[in-house]
Structure formats: C-alpha cells, structure tokens
Amino acid sequence: MRRSRFPVAVTAAVLAFFYLPIIVLVANSFNPARFSSRWQGFSLVWYRRLFESPEVWQALKNTLIVAVAVTAISVVLGTLAAFALHRYAASRLQRVHYTLIYAPLVVPEILMGIGLLMAFVAAGVPLGLVTIILAHVTFCVSFVAMTVLGRLQDFDFSVVEAARDLGAGWGRIVRKVLVPMLMPGIAAGALLAFTLSVDDFVITFFVAGPGATTLPLRIYSMIKFGAPPMINALSTLLLAVTVTAVLASRRLSRSKR
C-alpha cells in the first residue's frame, strides 16, 4: 500500500527547525561582526575574548566544584534509595519513598527553586555554593535513583544470597558484588547528575545569592546585559564538549558489551 509522504515531510521540517538555530549559532561564533546578520569573514576574536575573561573562568570553577560535590552526594544517596525501592518494593514505606523520589521529576523547576529559597531564608542559611549544592542534590538524587533502579530491575538477587551463604559480610557484599554489578547504572546516573548540575539555571538562580556565580548564571547575565558574540563562542565550546563526552560514553558502553 502506498504510504502518504506527508509525515515524512513534517519530520524533515521538524529536523530543519531543530538544527537551524544551532547552525546559525555556531557559524556566528566565528563571525567578527557584533550584530550578526551579515558574514564578515572567519575569525576567532570572540574565542580570544572569552579566554581572557576572568569572570568566565571563575564561573567555570564554581560550576565544576558544585557539579563534583553534587555528583558524589547524589550517587551515594540515589544508589541507596534505588536499592531500598527495589529490595522492599511492596512495603508502604517504599510507596511514600517512591512518590517523594518521583516528585522532582515532574515538579516545575521554578517551584523547587522558590520553595528552597524560602526554606533557606526562613532557616537563616546564607546563600552561596553550599545552598546550590543542597538544591542540586535534591533533584539529581531522583535521576540517579531512577537510572540505578532500571539496572536493578534485571538484577538477580540470588547472587547476593549465594555470597552470604559463602560467608561474606554485608560490607564485602556491597564492595565485591553489588557495586561492581550495578556499576553501569551508577556510572550512567553519575553522568546524568553531573550534566544536570552543570546545566541547571532556574533552581540555581533562586538559591545562588549574589556571590556564587555558575556558568549558566554567567551566560544568563551575558544574554541579559550584552556580550552576545561571546555567548556564541562559549556555546559552541560547550556543544563540542558535550558531543565528545556523549560519543565517548557511548563508545565506552559499546566496547564493554
């Protein structure tokens, strides 16, 4: 039967729509013109400006500090939570636990941001990198827990029973059996937590306070208060880093299999 061409045409248009802004952005990062409608030759001037900007470097440093701390905490908490959710799946406590872990995945970011800001203000906690870390962990835990839970779904617990029968204590079981077998899930969760932390703007904006600026906050103020061509260069670099990281992780997971 002849299939309609219409859906294919829509799909092609949608893909063009997806790529157009990104292509223009990358092209403009090499365009020396300040207002970028006309091409004025290839130039790396915006990249040089970017590398000479101390604010960008400081923001990058803050972003990495936050992301590393957030990844470490949420991997431990999230993996533990996934284990609890899987092992005691039927209990009423785990139903509450699951609802709580699921909530950050559906609650709009702005509500989490404002709620946390109010909690910190009410408790008198000074805003800064620490409050950013606390806030990021709150949503990253859910993503780690869900990723590890997915891995646990096809995990055979008789392996743990066998290790216990053979006389292994819990510490040893965790180190030698659970963690190695769950590693792909944990690594995927860690990568996700890191990426989400690096990219988060809305929640960070609410809980950052005046002193602590991360890269997205920096980009936002660059968008709001001028310096567009530098953002093009920064975005192109970020895009290159993410694409490389994702391709590398895909290759890594493929070669393991």
Add this chain to the structure above:
Amino acid sequence: MYHCGDLTPKQRAEWLVSLPTLAWLALFLVIPAALIFVLAFRPADPYGGIGAGWTLETVRALWAPSNLAIAVRTLWISLLTTAVCLVLAVPAGYTIARASEKWRNRLLMLVIVPFWTSFLVRVFAWRSLLHPEGPVKALLQAAGLAGPETTLLYNPAAVVLVMVYTFLPFTILPIYAAAEKFDFRIVEAARDLGARPFQAFRKVFLPGISQGLLTAFLVVFIPALGSYIIPDLVGGPSGEMLGSKIAQRVFTDRNLPHASALSAVLVLAVMAPLVAVLALQRKKKRADIIMGESP
C-alpha cells in the same frame, strides 16, 4: 512512627537504607513545598525577608485583574504550545517508528543531539535569530512578509515558538515509543475494509497510541505552565507568564510572600492536569477489566 524495638530486623534494615533519602527529601522538598503555602499568609518585611504575624492581604491581592490576565495567558500559551507540539510530534513519531532499523536509530539521534546544548543557549540562539537585525526578519522582509516595523521578539508568539522548540523532542519520544509498539496491520485492515487514510489514522492509529499521547501531553503541559526563562528572555511585558511573574516578585520587588502566593496558584495549576490524567487512567483501567481486556 514505630518504636525502634517493634521493628523486625528486616524492617530495621529497610528504614536504615531508606532514611538518608527520606530525610533529605523531607528537608529539601516537603518542607519547602509546605512553606510555599504557609508564607502566602505571612507579611513581607521591607528588607526582602519575612515579617512576623499573619495576614490574608496577599491572598486577597491575588484577585487583581493584572494577575488574572497573566494566569489566563499562562494557560493559553501552555495549551497552544502543547497542541502545536502534539500536531508536529504525531507525524514525526510515526515516521520514526515506521523507518527501517538503521534509519530509526539515526532519526532518534538527530532528534536528541540538538538538545545536548544548554537550554539557555538554545533560547539565546532564538533571541539572535529573531533579533531586529537577525536573519529571520531579513528573510521575511525579502519575501515581503514583514515590514521594517515588524518586531518578532517580545510577544506571546515568540514565547510559543521557543517553547515548541524546547519541548518538541520530549513529545516526539513518547509518541514514537507508543507508535513503535503499535501493530500497523490494524491500520491496513481498516484500509482494506474501506476506511479512507485519514479515517484510519483518526479512528485506529490515534486511539492505538493514546498512552503515548497522554504522556506527551503531560511532559509538555506541566513544564510549560511553569516556564520562566523563555517568557523572561523572549516574551517582553506582553508575553509575561506566571513563572516570570514569580521571579519578578522575588528578584525585583523582593517580596517573598507575594511570590509564594503566586507559586501556590502555580502548584494548584500543575496538580490539576496530573490528577485528571491519573483519574482518567484509573477509570480506563477499570473499564478494561470490565471489558475483559488485560490492562
């Protein structure tokens, strides 16, 4: 709460492994959520903090016509965005599901890759595209569709455009997932029985992927209601939404109780579609059981 001595060893182990996340989320998710509702009844202090005592003033002020206009606009912008996303995502999801396996993976990658860029950067890219000196306007002017006076930025249409751009992949993926499981022989059977292509599509294919459509709806509509950056960066005053109003109350007016009253409205607005969909699903499941189909 049980006393520790009443717990079996298994229960004690369960509490031990669940407690860290439970405590964390109670502290940083449940208490903040409750505070949103509580602070709406507290007065503001002039230093951007929270005053002493209780007041109904803030909640009463919610009924101001300007707030109502923003609430209505938030609703229609979100509904329009969801509708446009669904209309584009159904053919796209269908095409990907019907492609050969090699092409299917390629197309899925093509859908996902642009969204590896930072969300802010994508909004910014649209800002420069729609800029008065940007390429889109130059193109429209060349085609005679826009005059020198036309502004493409800072209006509700720009907000809808950028929101569709942001949420479309999240609609395509669940619809693709549903279409991939759909048995297309049923459509062919309907055609053999004389259904016209559009009839077969509407009466057979769409009901067949209803679960995917429902997921896609929630995945767009709920975050759309809470949008903040997009109206803030491309909306201008005429494209303001609840989210940008909340942020304005926090950062410009420094009035947390007002912000929390508006946020409480947003919480209720977000809960409504979630509860509706859950109720709908429960009803459907019950109907399936009565009809003797497996859920």
